[in-house]
Amino acid sequence: MKINKIALIGAGALGVLYGSRLTEAFGNERVYFIADQERTARYKKTPFTCNGKICDFRYVEDTMKTETVDLIIVAVKYTGIDQAVKSIRNFVGRETMIISLLNGIASEEVIAEAFGQEHLLYCVAQGMDAVKEGSDVHYDNGGILLLGSQDNTRTAPLQAVAKILETADIPYKIPCDIHYCLWNKLMLNTGVNQTAAVFETNYGGLQKEGEARDLMLKAMEEARIAAAYEGVCLTEADIAEWLRVLDSLNPEGMPSMRQDTKAHRKTEVDLFSGTICKLGKKHSFETPVNDYLYEQIHKIEEAYD
Missing domain, CATH: 3.40.50.720 (NAD(P)-binding Rossmann-like Domain)
Structure with missing residues (x-):
């Protein structure tokens, strides 16, 4: 070709x-x-x-x-x-x-x-x-x-x-394995992008211990479980590696979804928690953290001027 x-x-x-x-x-x-x-x-x-x-x-x-x-x-x-x-x-x-x-x-x-x-x-x-x-x-x-x-x-x-x-x-x-790569990045975005948007914070707010970081990790864990149901093996070591990357970023920087909510733009929430929640229903496992993030981000969008 x-x-x-x-x-x-x-x-x-x-x-x-x-x-x-x-x-x-x-x-x-x-x-x-x-x-x-x-x-x-x-x-x-x-x-x-x-x-x-x-x-x-x-x-x-x-x-x-x-x-x-x-x-x-x-x-x-x-x-x-x-x-x-x-x-x-x-x-x-x-x-x-x-x-x-x-x-x-x-x-x-x-x-x-x-x-x-x-x-x-x-x-x-x-x-x-x-x-x-x-x-x-x-x-x-x-x-x-x-x-x-x-x-x-x-x-x-x-x-x-x-x-x-x-x-x-x-x-x-x-x-x-390209599917592993796709899911690994989705796991990152599911946690980092959405949590930063909901907590209205930058990378610095996710780098320190606290509620935001805990929720981010739980969202990533749900994505890891979803990947397993879809036949892709992500590990806790993968999450640990993303934490290493996150903690090396400029604390004043922010992920794309937080940039979108600040600018009152439609987000890609359906791409992240929307995907995880849908797979939770498909495979009959619970996704309470991503359910919460999905709901909160839609509320943020609905509140735009």
Whole structure:
């Protein structure tokens, strides 16, 4: 399999970061963003910059039906995944591969249900510190993409995507078990993101002993149990390693969900506790902490001006 044309959907921090890398490597004849008419007009009027450099992006409206692409990178927030699936439908051909940069495990399920498992590769984006302010994206660490196939074999599409990333100088790794990687990051986000949002705190508030840290750990433990029911083995050592990482972060920093609640934006709560609670019902185990977090975060959203 050879990848020629690449499309991205979602011009947030990660979309702009990877869009700029790919466009620089392959040009905007091979790389473009899919967007609706309103966004296309807005993006053209105010070009994006990435680390101070103007991005030479091309935009194609999602109503176009004249061509398909070889690779689609989904970089929307989870609240936009259903619309993204509708927008990319015209661009999915017989051999199109799709990867999602979203956290959690739910976006892959949505994509596979819409287009078939054969079009999906699994991906975990981690380690990047990209921040978007208006149309400007800044980052010091571009992070790394973890890639894998459903059965963790090195399929031809997986090798083709890896080659594209390598050519574009985008760090990547193909781990032994991509599902473990997806669940391990979901466990982290289930605890850290949601607890920071509910307690209206930063990393410092989670680094010290107390109610917030205790609740965070209980939420992570429920995620670990959910993973086990789904056939993925996460251990207490995995939780301990995330605590080591958390405790090394700038205390004044804050996770994305806390940034969302501060800015009165819709959160990805359905991606985190929403997933864990749903699996609790599916496998008949209790998820009291994630039930609580889910309820509290929705109350926070409902209280927005």
